[in-house]
Amino acid sequence: MKTQTSVRLTIIIIAAAAGLIFMMARDGSDNAETVKVKKTPTITASATKTAGLFQPPLEQDMPKNEFGKTIKMGEDIFTNTALYARQYIGPTNLNCRSCHLDAGRLAHSAPLWAAYVGYPAFRSKNKHVNTFSERLQGCFKYSMNGKAPPLGDPVLVALESYSYWLASGAPIDPKIPGRGYPAVPEPPLPRDFERGRLVYEQHCSLCHGDNGAGQLDANGQPNFPALWGAKSFNWGAGMASLKNASGFIKANMPLGLGGSLSDQQAWDVATFMNSHERPQDPRFNGSVAATRAKYHNSPNDLYGTTVNGQLLGSGAVAPQTRQKGTR
């Protein structure tokens, strides 16, 4: 034991001595990297077209009263959904802000302020007039692959309060500029899975992973969202539509490089993403074909189509409501 202690001591002494020598040898400058590295061309993203668009209030202007607390709760739910609304989300690693960037503020990333001033509205998705609260319920049911909080639930009240506050000063206008995701023009070539795969490998897999499963941070918190598979949005979500997905991707992806992909690349990679299995549509009626006919009958929707021999929707993860209770 004594020898071991001595060994350790020796190591420390040697290390310290080496350190001293090393420190003395340094020229006193800081440790900045002083090198010539070939400058790579900087990509100029066209993502920052905010001129003329509605500007939501700043974080620091949030009211400091009882109402402000509920607004803040709404923001917390929005940015850390797994922590603050755990009871209503499925086995997903998505947060609200995964698709609504800048905590629901960013134009062309389905900002909350624009949605707020667009309801009540008739939706072809469910063929009736939806209030804003009901629209929020849809996010939980489909995008978060969970279950809808009941109307009046504190989660919905907080999210609605946050959205209302973000919309302060915006006109009631279902066509307010910046709403939803921009429409990407039809590409010159037909949308293609294989080209999409290449786009994915070059521009997307760094963050979302080779298998589209996303990544957790070192603390196990959801970080990069899953784009397909069991932890992603289900087949009923808006992002399962190629129109929405290509719009979101073109405007915002890769993060910080929005606008850098071509229209063709955006459609191709959206096609690649949505050609993978994901959790079943909660409206599934027992038959993929019948479910497609009723809810997915669009060229922008790959549910119920066959891609690479796989009938999309047939291998879908069982409806989330059946496996609830573990979270």
Next chain:
Amino acid sequence: MSPNMPLILLVSLLLTTVFTSAFADGAAIALNGNGQGAPACFTCHGAPGEGPPANGFPRLTGLSAGYLQTQLNAFANGQRQNAMMTPIAQTLSEKERVEVARYFSGLGGSRAAVEAAPVMTSLGEQLAIQGRWSQGLPSCTHCHGTMGAGVGPVFPALAGQSSLYLENQLRAWQQGTRAPGPLGLMSLIASKLSDADIKAVAAYFSSLPTKTPSLKKTP
């Protein structure tokens, strides 16, 4: 000091040398160097890899093994250049780079769990958590994880990192003296930061808590 201390020192020095050269042991390299010219990592990065923050040597503890290994390889092959690290990384064998990366990664240092969303008061905190989307600038935590915990082998932990080191890296990207990295993200991001932004965001991340790693823990 006992009379036979010099002898003990000599013997242990010999033992250490034998030990170090016999195995590509990350801990041994960190403590003593590799016996082939690479000095002990602790000499500059502090023991155990906490990095004496004031002089700009980065904290290594708890960074992902994949990230550390990538950086060592980049130093060795010239993709990333630094007057001190380039020759050191070149002296380490590939296996030694793997081992030493694994060692520092295995020291732990995972970040404090996130309880409540903080109220953004400082410029650094705003950039870190919200970004500045009017400029198309995403938040740092979007890729580096909540509280800068780090994500996978590509996005290193920022919490507890030396603020001078972070400042130096952001400036190196701005000036093109550090290669832009994956997708060119960091050089683009740095190009959107002012000097005040850089100081603020570096100070913010360096102030974030990390778990104190244990020297006893081996990979």
